[in-house]
Amino acid sequence: MPGEVILDVRDLHKSFGALKASDGISLDLRAGEIHALIGPNGAGKSTLIKQIAGGLKPDRGAVHFMGRDVSALSVAQRAHAGLGRTFQISALAMEYTVMENAVLGAIGQSGRTFGFFRPAMKDRALLDSAAAALERVGLTDHASAITSELSHGQRRQLEVAVALTLAPKAFLMDEPMAGMGAEGSRELTGFLQDLKHQAPILLVEHDMDAVFALADRISVLVYGKIIATGSVDEIRSNADVKTAYLGEEDAA
Amino acid sequence: MLPERMINLLILGLLLAVPLVALAMDEPFIITLATKAAVLAVAGVGLNLALGQGGLVSFGHAAYFGVGGYAMGILASHAQSYTPLMEAPFLIEGTKSMLVIWLVAIVASALVALLVGALSLRTSGVYFIMVTLAFGQMLYYFAISWPAYGGEDGLSIYVRNGFPGLNTLDPIQFFGLCFAVLLIVLFVVNLLNKSPFGLALNGAHQNEERARTVGINVYRLRLTAFVISGAITGLAGALFADLNRFVSPTMFSWQTSGEIMVFIILGGVARLCGPVAGAAVYILLEHVLGGLSEYWHIYLGAILLFVVLFAKGGLVGGLSRREVHHAG
Numbered sequence A: 001m002p003g004e005v006i007l008d009v010r011d012l013h014k015s016f017g018a019l020k021a022s023d024g025i026s027l028d029l030r031a032g033e034i035h036a037l038i039g040p041n042g043a044g045k046s047t048l049i050k051q052i053a054g055g056l057k058p059d060r061g062a063v064h065f066m067g068r069d070v071s072a073l074s075v076a077q078r079a080h081a082g083l084g085r086t087f088q089i090s091a092l093a094m095e096y097t098v099m100e101n102a103v104l105g106a107i108g109q110s111g112r113t114f115g116f117f118r119p120a121m122k123d124r125a126l127l128d129s130a131a132a133a134l135e136r137v138g139l140t141d142h143a144s145a146i147t148s149e150l151s152h153g154q155r156r157q158l159e160v161a162v163a164l165t166l167a168p169k170a171f172l173m174d175e176p177m178a179g180m181g182a183e184g185s186r187e188l189t190g191f192l193q194d195l196k197h198q199a200p201i202l203l204v205e206h207d208m209d210a211v212f213a214l215a216d217r218i219s220v221l222v223y224g225k226i227i228a229t230g231s232v233d234e235i236r237s238n239a240d241v242k243t244a245y246l247g248e249e250d251a252a
Numbered sequence B: 001m002l003p004e005r006m007i008n009l010l011i012l013g014l015l016l017a018v019p020l021v022a023l024a025m026d027e028p029f030i031i032t033l034a035t036k037a038a039v040l041a042v043a044g045v046g047l048n049l050a051l052g053q054g055g056l057v058s059f060g061h062a063a064y065f066g067v068g069g070y071a072m073g074i075l076a077s078h079a080q081s082y083t084p085l086m087e088a089p090f091l092i093e094g095t096k097s098m099l100v101i102w103l104v105a106i107v108a109s110a111l112v113a114l115l116v117g118a119l120s121l122r123t124s125g126v127y128f129i130m131v132t133l134a135f136g137q138m139l140y141y142f143a144i145s146w147p148a149y150g151g152e153d154g155l156s157i158y159v160r161n162g163f164p165g166l167n168t169l170d171p172i173q174f175f176g177l178c179f180a181v182l183l184i185v186l187f188v189v190n191l192l193n194k195s196p197f198g199l200a201l202n203g204a205h206q207n208e209e210r211a212r213t214v215g216i217n218v219y220r221l222r223l224t225a226f227v228i229s230g231a232i233t234g235l236a237g238a239l240f241a242d243l244n245r246f247v248s249p250t251m252f253s254w255q256t257s258g259e260i261m262v263f264i265i266l267g268g269v270a271r272l273c274g275p276v277a278g279a280a281v282y283i284l285l286e287h288v289l290g291g292l293s294e295y296w297h298i299y300l301g302a303i304l305l306f307v308v309l310f311a312k313g314g315l316v317g318g319l320s321r322r323e324v325h326h327a328g
Helices: A045-053 A075-081 A098-110 A124-137 A152-165 A182-193 A207-216 A230-238 A239-251 B004-024 B030-054 B062-081 B100-120 B125-142 B170-195 B196-205 B208-213 B217-245 B254-267 B276-294 B297-310 B312-319
Strands: A005-016 A019-030 A034-038 A060-065 A083-086 A170-174 A201-204 A217-222 A225-230
Touching: A005 A045, A019 A034, A019 A060, A019 A201, A019 A225, A034 A083, A034 A207, A034 B062, A045 A083, A045 B297, A060 B004, A075 A083, A075 A098, A075 B125, A083 A098, A083 A152, A083 B100, A098 A124, A098 A170, A098 B030, A098 B208, A098 B297, A124 A152, A124 B217, A124 B312, A182 A201, A201 B297, A207 B030, A217 A239, A225 A239, A225 B004, A230 A239, A230 B170, A230 B276, B004 B276, B030 B170, B030 B217, B030 B276, B062 B100, B062 B125, B062 B217, B062 B254, B100 B217, B125 B254, B170 B196, B170 B217, B208 B297, B217 B276, B254 B276, B254 B297, B254 B312, B276 B297
Parallel strands: A034 A201, A034 A217, A083 A170, A170 A201
Antiparallel strands: A005 A019, A005 A060, A217 A225
């Protein structure tokens, strides 16, 4: 089922002093798939995500998105190009309502940050786009709640909703399941399964059950290097992966 | 506990009522105090856009206040001495027209804010505070050492500048003018706060990463807010100079920056009418406590401490029930 390549990471290198956080990483994300990135703590997953999103400049290598080299673009410019991102620790405007957070996404997407005189919360286009995103993740009933009052799981849902307002061409999701109960995790799994048809997802996740249930392909990152990429079954049966990662996890 | 809108009306109503009562009682000095409060409130509303909504703690807003003041001083001093500002390459005359002076004050302070903001917004936190402070102090020493416009002694303007249809020397008429400017500024800032621009500005204050991730250019957003903020404070500087018919380097001093910040903290950070309440209370304290002791700032300090510790939303926050969007 490999589709067209949406996101193409080519030979990324990034060192912090003697530590090679990214040591020649190449991977791609194809239309319609969930590509999971797993690896032990400190393997360099967050560093990689930051470089893809634009928050961190690689020492060497390039990121191509939708067939164009976006290596020189800022976080905001990559977001405009259609890279939707959710964070490991919810990055939301905590004092805004759920709706306001979604509208913030719609403002960024519309490029109307410099609209000065029409109230944002009365703007039909912004509200419609925000409401549709909240509806997708099932937060419509909480639209007027203050974000800081949401449960952990609801914040994760809101993260996804804000990313949705950008009408992204690809998602970067950093541990969307983190801290969610079994119930929430199952719901989100079903949701992502559906979402990938809209835009492919590069998923960093610790929850192995979720990864094995969701991923079309898995890449295993250890000490800044990708030691294996393949289907769920290939990764499960890969000896290197077992010793480097899964074995440790099982023992822990 | 009242809705914030009611509190705002109450604050503005009081500020309007005091000089009217003073007029009836023939107390022109009180009218002048109220005028001072209204003018300083404009400066505070300007800073509040950057500090309250944007989270940009500028400790150098005296720079724009001073630029506005000197715009008035320089234009009016040339007009009163009948000497042109500049003859070559083209003639620029001084003026006694408030409207022209305001325009010059707004444009000049916006340009200075653009320069200061473009550099200082590359830093954040304590560094931002220090860089803005440094620019303010640079202008302060520049004004002191500029003999053409009075140097340390400042500039006196003998007759208040004119406004079409008004006798600006009449205290109540000048108050009315300043109050009207305050209302217009509040109206504009309220629109800005609610616009996509305002929502993005405050959103970036609450979570910068979030704003970037939805594709917002945070640097440009903040720079725009900083320039508008500086321009409003510059307008207040021109009015303040006209109120006193005098400008001096003190307008540029860091104490002035601090005072403008005090209005906001007293009244309520990120509250629309916070700086209005703050400036009014400050003037009241200065008048009442200043009459008791030369060292009235000690009491002001104690009151500020109390507000910061026990009423985080300032006067407006303490009296109103609605939670406002700003991170502490």
